[in-house]
Amino acid sequence: MTKEELLAQPADEYMSDSQLAFFKHMLLTEREELRERIDRDFKDLREYELPSDPADLGSAEEQRQSQLNMLEREKRLLDKIDQALDRIASGEYGWCAESGEQIGLRRLLLRPTAALSIEAKERQEQLERHVREV
Structure with a gap:
């Protein structure tokens, strides 16, 4: 199934076996690519x-730290x-963990x-901003 075919399905097909299979395949592919990259x-x-030139050591360490941060995000x-x-x-x-509504x-x-869902995520982000400001 393609993305276009997925989006063309009727609303009552939401999270049907074929849609779940589509997303499972998508996630498994992304996971495999991510593992290979990691x-x-x-x-x-x-x-x-480590570079032998002390002048290069600082920038090399900064680059290494950046790579470690990227690996942590991945x-x-x-x-x-x-x-x-x-x-x-x-x-x-496919269902919102907070409200139980469709994520879409x-x-x-x-x-x-x-x-x-987008609405629940927005509420979560607003709460996080509010907590940071306090």
Whole structure:
């Protein structure tokens, strides 16, 4: 099934077996690509040699720290993908964890790991901003 075919399905097909299979395949593919990228980046970090020139040491360490931060973000995304796959297995995928409403196909196509509807996510972000300001 293509994205266009998915979006063309009637509303009563929401999270049908074929739609769940589409998103499961999408998530598994993304997970595999992410794991390969993480493995490659870890290998690069392990094989990294410090520059002999002290002037280059600072920028090299900054670049290494940036790579570590990127790996941490990718690891968190990998965890979110696994959580989404768990929601598919339990029948909860596509439904807002807060309100129980549909998350929506378009949102899931853009962010297949989404567990909240747009409205619930906006409320969560507003609350987080409010807490930071206090």
